[in-house]
Amino acid sequence: MSSNRDIDALIEMMAKLPGLGPRSARRAVLHLIAKRDLQLIPLADLMQRVAATARECLNCGNIGTTEICDICAAEKRANGQICVVEDVADLWAMERGHAFKGRYHVLGGTLSALDQVGPEQLRIPQLIDRVTAESINEVILALNATVEGQTTAHYIADQLDGRVTLTSLAQGVPIGGELDYLDDGTISAALAARKQV
Amino acid sequence: MSSNRDIDALIEMMAKLPGLGPRSARRAVLHLIAKRDLQLIPLADLMQRVAATARECLNCGNIGTTEICDICAAEKRANGQICVVEDVADLWAMERGHAFKGRYHVLGGTLSALDQVGPEQLRIPQLIDRVTAESINEVILALNATVEGQTTAHYIADQLDGRVTLTSLAQGVPIGGELDYLDDGTISAALAARKQV
Structure with missing residues (x-):
């Protein structure tokens, strides 16, 4: 690839992320190196900060930075x-x-x-x-x-x-959905759960 | 999104990478947080190392970690x-x-x-x-x-x-290519540059 060990390792790690493959990982890494000050360094800093602070809420399992997440902590x-x-x-x-x-x-x-x-x-x-x-x-x-x-x-x-x-949750036609594009199961469920207008 | 400032900022930065959008960035960040020690921390470290060392070769413009890249430096x-x-x-x-x-x-x-x-x-x-x-x-x-x-x-x-x-570079049918899937321009170019068997 790049003949450089660290850059190759970075591409390999990025390629393991869901949604990225080897080609898009190479593109992403070149993009990051080209925008070193605006993207690569802030991204690395953010990752380190998240790695140090992110944790599961003990109550509900949400990801946050505190023992009890904001949602569980909110009285209302x-x-x-x-x-x-x-x-x-x-x-x-x-x-x-x-x-x-x-x-x-x-x-x-x-x-x-x-x-x-x-x-x-x-x-x-x-x-x-x-x-x-x-x-x-x-x-x-x-x-x-x-x-x-x-x-x-x-x-x-x-x-x-x-x-x-x-x-x-209710099952039925999604908002903006077109009947012709829906699967049979969804149409059956929507029909069975029909409501009076 | 996550109600956490750093995690939201990380998702937003990841979403700016070529090949990733908001949804895949969220998936990637959750994946990284779930694999903190194996992926998030090494990735952040690698990014920091690459940010500190990556540079353009003064001779050819390749990306490497030295003033003159390995390819330009290789005598052979x-x-x-x-x-x-x-x-x-x-x-x-x-x-x-x-x-x-x-x-x-x-x-x-x-x-x-x-x-x-x-x-x-x-x-x-x-x-x-x-x-x-x-x-x-x-x-x-x-x-x-x-x-x-x-x-x-x-x-x-x-x-x-x-x-x-x-x-x-020669233009023509790619290796493994099927004529039916090629555009007209490529077929014309391949025909014009035909070779005796």
């Missing part, structure tokens, strides 16, 4: 609702929607017998503890609409049955 | 050939081919009246100096087969006319 978000998500990216996606005003619980994955992921690995016991400790009255299961996500949702629903109201 | 590569490329990525691509045994000259772009890029901005005077200083007998114009690349190639050919042998 203790409204009796917990939204259960698979991972931190899903939590961030929910927050970008600006619609949910309660707290979260990040499972850190889905149940998988194949990969030996059981309830203990998924912070499910912690969720059950929180339902009592934070006097929760509604658990919203915002898991992905995949087989793994729905299996995990069913397991959690079994565990919490009768103790709280359990809800899940 | 002084074989009288210079391969002219647009940028460092092209030089690396040539090197991956393992076919060229001479030295390079990186222009750093292409001539462009619109963007006010003239010969002075492109290290073309340095190329002309090198032809004499390094007793070059062949200049290979390995510029991209785009309008800008070919305009630049014509300009350099004019400047060096009569002083050295000027060659350019």
